[in-house]
Amino acid sequence: MSRVDKEKSVNVQVLLRCRPFSDDELRSNAPQVVTCNDYQREVAVTQTIAGKQIDRVFTFDKVFGPTARQRDLYDQAIIPIVNEVLEGFNCTIFAYGQTGTGKTYTMEGECRRAKSGPEGQLPSDAGVIPRAVKQIFDTLERQNTEYSVKVTFLELYNEEITDLLAPEEISKVALEERQKKPLPLMEDGKGGVLVRGLEEEIVTNCSEIFSLLERGSAKRRTAETLLNKQSSRSHSLFSITIHIKEATPEGEELIKCGKLNLVDLAGSENICRSGAREGRAREAGEINKSLLTLGRVITALVEHLGHVPYRDSKLTRLLRDSLGGRTKTCIIATVSPSVHCLEETLSTLDYAHRAKSIKNRPEVNQKMMKSTLIKDLYGEIDRLKAEVYAAREKVGVYIPKDRYQMEENERKAMADQIEQMTASLETNQKQITDLQEKYDSELQHSADLSKKLEATEKCLDHTSNLLSTTKEDLKQAHYNLKEKEFIISEQKKAENALAHQACVLRSELEKSSRDNASLHSKIARGDKLSAANRSVVNSFQADLASKLDILSSTLTASIDQQNKHLKAVEVLCQSCVDSHDTATLEIKKKILASKSLYMSHMEAFQNIVLLHKANTNSTLEDVSSLSAASCCSLDQLLACVEGEALKIFTDIQSLLADHRSELAHFTKELRDSFCISLDRTKDMSSFILGLFEKYTEETSKLQNHSNHTHEAQVKSLEEFQKAYEEQSKSEEQRLLADITSLVSKHIVRQRELVRLDLHVPLGQFVCK
Numbered sequence: 001m002s003r004v005d006k007e008k009s010v011n012v013q014v015l016l017r018c019r020p021f022s023d024d025e026l027r028s029n030a031p032q033v034v035t036c037n038d039y040q041r042e043v044a045v046t047q048t049i050a051g052k053q054i055d056r057v058f059t060f061d062k063v064f065g066p067t068a069r070q071r072d073l074y075d076q077a078i079i080p081i082v083n084e085v086l087e088g089f090n091c092t093i094f095a096y097g098q099t100g101t102g103k104t105y106t107m108e109g110e111c112r113r114a115k116s117g118p119e120g121q122l123p124s125d126a127g128v129i130p131r132a133v134k135q136i137f138d139t140l141e142r143q144n145t146e147y148s149v150k151v152t153f154l155e156l157y158n159e160e161i162t163d164l165l166a167p168e169e170i171s172k173v174a175l176e177e178r179q180k181k182p183l184p185l186m187e188d189g190k191g192g193v194l195v196r197g198l199e200e201e202i203v204t205n206c207s208e209i210f211s212l213l214e215r216g217s218a219k220r221r222t223a224e225t226l227l228n229k230q231s232s233r234s235h236s237l238f239s240i241t242i243h244i245k246e247a248t249p250e251g252e253e254l255i256k257c258g259k260l261n262l263v264d265l266a267g268s269e270n271i272c273r274s275g276a277r278e279g280r281a282r283e284a285g286e287i288n289k290s291l292l293t294l295g296r297v298i299t300a301l302v303e304h305l306g307h308v309p310y311r312d313s314k315l316t317r318l319l320r321d322s323l324g325g326r327t328k329t330c331i332i333a334t335v336s337p338s339v340h341c342l343e344e345t346l347s348t349l350d351y352a353h354r355a356k357s358i359k360n361r362p363e364v365n366q367k368m369m370k371s372t373l374i375k376d377l378y379g380e381i382d383r384l385k386a387e388v389y390a391a392r393e394k395v396g397v398y399i400p401k402d403r404y405q406m407e408e409n410e411r412k413a414m415a416d417q418i419e420q421m422t423a424s425l426e427t428n429q430k431q432i433t434d435l436q437e438k439y440d441s442e443l444q445h446s447a448d449l450s451k452k453l454e455a456t457e458k459c460l461d462h463t464s465n466l467l468s469t470t471k472e473d474l475k476q477a478h479y480n481l482k483e484k485e486f487i488i489s490e491q492k493k494a495e496n497a498l499a500h501q502a503c504v505l506r507s508e509l510e511k512s513s514r515d516n517a518s519l520h521s522k523i524a525r526g527d528k529l530s531a532a533n534r535s536v537v538n539s540f541q542a543d544l545a546s547k548l549d550i551l552s553s554t555l556t557a558s559i560d561q562q563n564k565h566l567k568a569v570e571v572l573c574q575s576c577v578d579s580h581d582t583a584t585l586e587i588k589k590k591i592l593a594s595k596s597l598y599m600s601h602m603e604a605f606q607n608i609v610l611l612h613k614a615n616t617n618s619t620l621e622d623v624s625s626l627s628a629a630s631c632c633s634l635d636q637l638l639a640c641v642e643g644e645a646l647k648i649f650t651d652i653q654s655l656l657a658d659h660r661s662e663l664a665h666f667t668k669e670l671r672d673s674f675c676i677s678l679d680r681t682k683d684m685s686s687f688i689l690g691l692f693e694k695y696t697e698e699t700s701k702l703q704n705h706s707n708h709t710h711e712a713q714v715k716s717l718e719e720f721q722k723a724y725e726e727q728s729k730s731e732e733q734r735l736l737a738d739i740t741s742l743v744s745k746h747i748v749r750q751r752e753l754v755r756l757d758l759h760v761p762l763g764q765f766v767c768k
């Protein structure tokens with residue numbers, strides 16, 4: 001991988017680890033809501049919202065389910081990071097998650113007993129830190145180069161930094177003192193931060209680191225909460241700085257530097273659920289506050305906001321370079337699989353998922369010339385010497401130049417802080433004046449209230465007077481009430497007597513209603529009969545209608561037939577008239593032809609006569625023969641014409657005879673069909689007449705029956721009415737008599753009572 005590639009911006013790598021169920025969770029049979037798919041790098045959280053099961057799925061760079069071992073996580077995710085540290089990068093690995101989800105287990109594991117075994121192997125529960133340390137030393141040993149390894153281990157508790165590697169002798173003497181005296185966090189003037197006075201331990205092998213780690217972890221503040229028996233109450237930062245000597249081809253010696261920060265954050269927690277109280281609650285508050293600032297920093301980085309609030313907490317100041325800086329960062333988010341932690345699990349997943357979008361621009365640390373490093377170290381020695389000298393001689397305050405610069409920076413930061421505080425003081429003062437105003441208004445309000453109280457007291461006196469008079473009234477009212485109660489009891493008695501009468505009346509009424517019911521049943525029977533009659537009439541009507549239908553269809557059929565016959569007669573007559581016309585025309589033509597022949601013969605005869613006359617004296621014989629011939633031919637012609645005329649007449653006569661016979665046949669047919677239809681119509685009308693007669697008979701019967709029923713009903717109703725009227729009249733009279741006697745008794749009793757009250761003799765009272 002080229003240097004240019006490595007210097008490109010890279011996203012923060014986010015791993016998700018879900019721990020197995022704890023013994024408590026197994027005991028309480030807590031349902032599982034987190035499912036991990038290590039291969040697809042997905043985590044699914046099952047939620048039930050409004051009775052509906054909803055799965056939320058999150059994808060991370062790597063996912064480790066409850067069955068994943070420490071070794072799996074380290075081999076798959078951490079080895080490449082440590083290799084990059086050995087190549088000269090600064091890398092940070094930090095664990096984030098709810099309390100009791102396995103952050104310390106993941107980062108440290110069984111590191112307190114993690115001193116490597118005889119073959120240098122670690123226990124299977126060893127976490128990231130011991131494994132990273134082992135990998136670093138193994139690699140450095142293998143490379144067979146000169147190196148130096150320094151470690152620091154600090155704790156951030158309630159926004160105060162303490163050194164977990166402070167020398168034993170000091171910590172034994174005044175551990176409490178040291179814990180109270182936090183180490184200052186300062187700007188290093190190069191854009192970074194440094195913790196002044198933090199011990200840097202040079203280590204040469206794994207076991208040295210392990211014992212330091214054990215020492216530091218033992219000092220870390222832990223406490224038992226409801227969610228974790230040994231809950232870390234502080235954030236811890238374990239840093240390993242490695243310097244490796246390298247030689248250039250020119251034979252120059254360079255120093256390569258890499259740093260690995262391993263952060264175990266305190267658990268985010270729900271203060272109520274973790275059972276934190278008083279001091280613990282304050283701790284939890286501080287932990288949540290610093291984690292909140294971490295969240296805000298992540299949000300600002302993800303959303304590319306102009307201002308990233310690193311300065312708002314020491315945690316974010318310490319992690320500044322790891323979040324959006326030049327460090328390669330890996331976050332291990334830890335969650336529990338149980339439904340009891342669902343809310344916090346979702347919040348951790350959201351938090352971690354957002355952090356995936358943070359981009360860092362990792363830069364390999366500049367390799368230093370060995371000579372420059374030696375120079376730097378000499379400078380450091382001088383600085384320390386000067387400090388030692390100043391401390392030994394106690395001659396005023398000696399501050400070396402760079403230290404002065406540092407303190408100057410610190411002073412500036414302080415001045416900024418003072419400015420901020422002044423501003424907040426001003427706002428506080430403003431709030432105080434506001435409060436004063438509120439206080440004044442409250443005073444005014446209370447004065448008003450006292451006035452109101454006075455008025456209310458007066459009102460109370462008045463009300464007490466009223467109460468005493470009301471009591472008197474009440475006494476009187478009680479007396480009146482008793483009197484009324486007596487009257488009411490008497491009235492009740494009278495009412496009971498009336499009720500008895502009413503009962504008697506009701507029984508009478510019931511009897512009459514029974515009569516009524518029988519009457520109704522009779523009416524119902526009559527109705528039933530009428531209905532039966534109606535159905536007979538209806539069926540008769542339907543029958544009649546069907547018969548009439550048949551008749552009308554027969555009539556229409558016969559009319560159709562007659563129409564057809566008439567049409568045939570018309571056609572026949574027409575053809576007869578036509579043939580008659582043609583025959584007459586032919587006769588006319590033949591007569592005309594014979595006439596013209598006769599005329600021509602007559603003409604010829606006249607011509608002959610004329611010729612005879614003109615030729616005078618031609619022989620008489622010729623003439624007579626000619627005339628005879630002419631006569632003969634004329635006779636022949638006439639005979640011929642006569643024959644033809646006769647023939648025509650006979651034709652006409654035969655034609656007319658044919659027509660006559662046809663007409664006679666047709667007339668006969670017509671008459672027959674008329675006779676048939678007449679017979680049918682006669683049948684039909686006789687049937688209808690019969691029906692009508694039957695119908696009339698039935699109707700009259702029905703009429704009689706209904707009249708009879710009606711009469712019976714009217715009679716029974718009249719009887720009932722009469723009986724009822726008589727009964728009610730007698731009842732009324734009896735009741736009236738009863739009521740009158742009761743009322744008179746009551747009046748007498750009341751009079752008696754009043755008389756007794758007024759101690760007046762009866763006779764006197766009556767007179768009055």
Ligand SMILES: Nc1ncnc2c1ncn2[C@@H]1O[C@H](COP(=O)(O)OP(=O)(O)OP(=O)(O)O)[C@@H](O)[C@H]1O
Pocket residue numbers: 018019020022066097098099100101102103104105106228230231232233265266267268334
């Ligand atoms: N992956 C795991 N496999 C087995 N046990 C685990 C695992 N993760 C956590 N545990 C166990 O769960 C308990 C709590 O773990 P741990 O103390 O590491 O939680 P934590 O997140 O550091 O809590 P806190 O924030 O309160 O310090 C420990 O007993 C630990 O051994």
